[in-house]
Amino acid sequence: MITRFAPSPTGPLHLGHAYSALLAYDMALEAGGDFLLRIEDIDQSRARPEWETQIFDDLKWLGLWWPEPVMRQSDRLGVYHDKLRWLWNHGYAFACSCSRRDIQNAMSAPQEGVSHGPDGLIYPGTCRAHHCQGSTVPFPENTAIRLSIEAVARKHGSALTGAETFSFVETGEGPNGETGLIEFTLEDAIKTIGDVVLARRDMGTSYHLSVVLDDAKQGITHVVRGQDLFEATKIHVILQRILKLPTPMYHHHKLIRDDAGKRLAKRDDARAISKYRQDGASPDDIRAWVGF
């Protein structure tokens, strides 16, 4: 078993991160496997070296150990770019110049069904009309690039009526208790996920594209992470199918909430691990607080 913890160095680690990291670590250890660390710093406008240093310090203090060198996403931008071009050349992607406001306006007409997916508003398809021409059109620079789920359906010979199902194994639990074999169709994906961004204009990649390529590169067998990423897993499974990468098992875990029941956020400094350390807590106290 190979698990990983993949924090973004954009703020202090809090109790929710401690839970995720400890769970991934314990699972790997119990199985006689490996626990890997990966720094997800594609958002260079928010990532800071001092947060990265604090992540290492906090995790070591918690008693975690991982092999060096640590994978850092900012070292892999070339890999992401090559795969993005491959997706473009094979007609899976289209350029999108919509602003957030454009998407909101297009959505303001009454809609049926779900309007929010893992990345916020589900893309209404504005730029899809002139889409996915593949290598007949030069790769666009300085534009966001989206995955066309319709193109995936066409190319994988599955009618949108959902003849072909996609699946992954969930060993934890989704937000609505989903567990075991999770199956979905591309029709579901169009409704609940939409054409997600594969590359942001300012980054040349996205969380989804990078995480799928990195999990495969690191040979991760069990992805341990919070339930908030359960729906995003469907995007990852679709990308794994297109890119011919293995689908690992997924273990989504409960989210650690504050006393008011609100999910902890990076800016929630009061629950930063470093704050508890300064106040004299022990790693065992942290384990107990998050419910080990």
Ligand code: GLU
């Ligand atoms: N970098 C992500 C975060 O800090 C975690 C992504 C993942 O575990 O897939 O929320």
